[in-house]
Amino acid sequence: MTSPAADKKANSQETVQPAFPFLDLGAQFSSIRDEVMAAVTRVLESQQFILGPEVMQLEHEIAAKLGAEHAIGCASGTDALILALMAAEIGPGDEVITTPFSFVATAGAIAQVGARPIFVDIEPDAFNLDPNKLEAAITPNSSAIMPVHLFGLSADLDPILAIAKSRNLLVIEDAAQAIGARYNSRFVGTIGDFGCFSFFPSKNLGAAGDGGLITTNNAAMAERLRMIRVHGSKRKYFHDLQGINSRLDALQAAILRVKLCHLDRWAEGRAARSQRYRRLFDEKRLTRFVHCPPPPPAGFHHVYNQFTIRVERRDELKQHLDKAGVPTEIYYPLCLHLQKAFSSLAYQSGDFPVAEKASQEVLSLPVFPELTDAQQDAVVKGVEDFYVQQ
Numbered sequence: 001m002t003s004p005a006a007d008k009k010a011n012s013q014e015t016v017q018p019a020f021p022f023l024d025l026g027a028q029f030s031s032i033r034d035e036v037m038a039a040v041t042r043v044l045e046s047q048q049f050i051l052g053p054e055v056m057q058l059e060h061e062i063a064a065k066l067g068a069e070h071a072i073g074c075a076s077g078t079d080a081l082i083l084a085l086m087a088a089e090i091g092p093g094d095e096v097i098t099t100p101f102s103f104v105a106t107a108g109a110i111a112q113v114g115a116r117p118i119f120v121d122i123e124p125d126a127f128n129l130d131p132n133k134l135e136a137a138i139t140p141n142s143s144a145i146m147p148v149h150l151f152g153l154s155a156d157l158d159p160i161l162a163i164a165k166s167r168n169l170l171v172i173e174d175a176a177q178a179i180g181a182r183y184n185s186r187f188v189g190t191i192g193d194f195g196c197f198s199f200f201p202s203k204n205l206g207a208a209g210d211g212g213l214i215t216t217n218n219a220a221m222a223e224r225l226r227m228i229r230v231h232g233s234k235r236k237y238f239h240d241l242q243g244i245n246s247r248l249d250a251l252q253a254a255i256l257r258v259k260l261c262h263l264d265r266w267a268e269g270r271a272a273r274s275q276r277y278r279r280l281f282d283e284k285r286l287t288r289f290v291h292c293p294p295p296p297p298a299g300f301h302h303v304y305n306q307f308t309i310r311v312e313r314r315d316e317l318k319q320h321l322d323k324a325g326v327p328t329e330i331y332y333p334l335c336l337h338l339q340k341a342f343s344s345l346a347y348q349s350g351d352f353p354v355a356e357k358a359s360q361e362v363l364s365l366p367v368f369p370e371l372t373d374a375q376q377d378a379v380v381k382g383v384e385d386f387y388v389q390q
Contacts, residue, residue: 073248077198081109269369
């Protein structure tokens, strides 16, 4: 038997602290510290913490930036999806078509309002809903389509919108990972009936906690959303709708207003890092092992919330990189239709083979504006060591 001290030493050898973070929010904060602290102080001195002028200003600024008629702040990206569904009066008996390859909130929001998520397989390179497979999923109970702009790349919206229009379906864009991304020169989140954004700290525009926002060009829907987020009330203690408590805090709004000014520059940094990954993998002749996301096609502007490669022996590669101190993440290891939470939908393994294959091969690499050449070189070398040097 080994001693407790020996066991502890062995475990410490197996667990290697990353040499640098997967996302360095500290570096981001240090570059805007004075601006952020001034904004926080402004709110603290005002003592207005719930909604109020900071939230209104953020809503106006994001609406102006994206070219949306209306922007409505809320408590999280998940709530943004739920609020949009509630405003559209989607609920029990309705079906909403979406992708099985996304964060759980996409389908979870649909289930939360009592509707049924209906999944459609994805495109292998873009990881987004495949419009060619959409028609077959539509039934008399279909009420909406919820495309996800995964990893910062817009779904192919023109065919989705055409199908939605022909079938009288709403389009609710899940743009949680894609603020600033564009499709045919228009910002995602402003093209369908609703756009839903997340300000979770890891997003390109991240708060110091949770936060979300909905965009719409429909004034009546915007009014409903503003009421639903405050318990269905337009006038204090008078409730015209059944709503929820989903308000964006003024502190978060003030911080987001600071960060919004830097969003384009940060997106450019992410794109530059992504292009450098492609070049390094190509120069080192690793493309036979590593399938990088291709450059976005004409009409698509990618903001690279993630840089996600596809590889064989993914889990072994991740373990190798972990031991080398190289941080990576897997988005997502199990498709939504196979999650226990959605077992009542009775989907089976093999129903969506493209998404299922992606879940076995995807690996996201660090991609953020402050990522240094040396850090990026270490990531690529770790991959090279696994496939070439072993």
